[in-house]
Amino acid sequence: MKRLLVIDDEPGHRLMVRAVMEDSGWTVEEAGSGEEGLEFLAQDRVNVVLLDMRMPGMDGQETLARIQELHPGLPVVMLTAFGTVGSAVVAMKKGAFDYLTKPADNEELTAVLEKAWDFGRLMEENENLRRRLSDDDPTAPIVGASQAMCRVRDFIRQAGPSEATILIMGESGTGKELVAQALHDASNRAAQPMVKVNCAALPGHLLESELFGYMKGAFTGAVRDKPGRFQLARGGTLFLDEIGELPLELQSKLLRALQERVVEPLGAVRPVAVDVRIIAATNRDLRRAVEVGEFREDLFFRLNVLEVVSPPLRDRLEDLPMLAGRLLERLCRKNKKGIRSVSPEFLDALMRYAWPGNVRELENVLERSLILSRSDTLGPDSLPSQVLTDRQDGMDRQGRGWGADAQPSLPRGDTGWQGEGDALNSGYGGGVPGAYPGSLDDAERDALLRALDVHGGHRERTADALGISRRTLQYKLKKFGLIRRGM
Ligand SMILES: Nc1ncnc2c1ncn2[C@@H]1O[C@H](COP(=O)(O)OP(=O)(O)OP(=O)(O)O)[C@@H](O)[C@H]1O
């Protein structure tokens, strides 16, 4: 769809443009001033802006500068009255896409705007491409090549740059905070702060002043103004973690802040406008909380403009070898330990466990093993007993988790498997999720091969799916002898 925003103080001229462009299949939005135009753009997206040079208040030059600052890549076509072409040329030098003189000829108007639309699309594609190829992929810290995780990453790339409020749901330890951070990093607010509030960490009244702040003298002990997190996050993102724990009386205050984009610090005479993007997370089933009257329905709908679910680890066990590898790298650095590999039995035990605490639990288990281990290969003896004993559970759930969209799982549960020795001999072939060979390196190599295979050898897509940079992919391909050096 082609959307145009006309910023012009003359209603008659806006009407003329609307008539011509709607005839050519465009949707036309109008703003009567530079200020109004910017306000519109802060909320909504268009493909091209047609901007009048001479307007009372903020003039064309100034509006152009603001648009370029806030919406780089958005093509702007200047409109100038006869005799002010000079200033249009200046605007072109400052990055306007083109200019038209008033009154614009219908055909010329359409032709220039169509060209601007093409250009904008190209810019956008280039930008996306650049982002995909660059090493600063905001989703890079999120490890996992399973379909479920690829979906989460796609969501982040798509929804991150919007201004929409997002609700992240998912069990404890599944990486909700990581997703929130990636959403912020993928947004146009990435250069501004992401401010976090844990709604479960403070009792109601303290949480209230954390969120909304207070003025000096608002109560005994309020010796100076304290800005709330809403104000601290201005221009950036406010991450409301554990939103399901927000007390009811604060829910209505938050709702008001979200609806009206203002906060009222305790003791303030008037509300303060705040420009923040909200991301919230919860491990509670909020729909259920709404049903039982513990969470306001209107607030739920406000938060839940877009929703993403962080999948539990047991539903994407094929990600485990790679996750374990990455986590171990990090933990080795932190603990100043050098672990070269893990034993097949160790990995096998990890793959058979249900991981109720998800990635956080995996991280804890690995760190513990790392600390307890006396050799540079981690073995099952370093694992906590529940990981070794709760395996049946793991197999069950694993079967369920894979059922939907993966290849048939291995009949590992039914092979009369009894002990570690048997486990190794139970015939894990290649190419099936969970059919991992012994060491982490092998598992990684396997995952690489599988991802390459899925993506037809396409390096960019493979790197993307694995959540690593192309450079890292290149490095790993060389490391595993999958390509020759120098390629
Ligand atoms: N996909 C992943 N890739 C790499 N690390 C991950 C991934 N998912 C989670 N982690 C790591 O696991 C730990 C827990 O993640 P995080 O704190 O984001 O979970 P959470 O869903 O917010 O949990 P909780 O509900 O308990 O707050 C963090 O150390 C995080 O870095």
Ligand SMILES: [Mg+2]
């Ligand atoms: Mg969390």
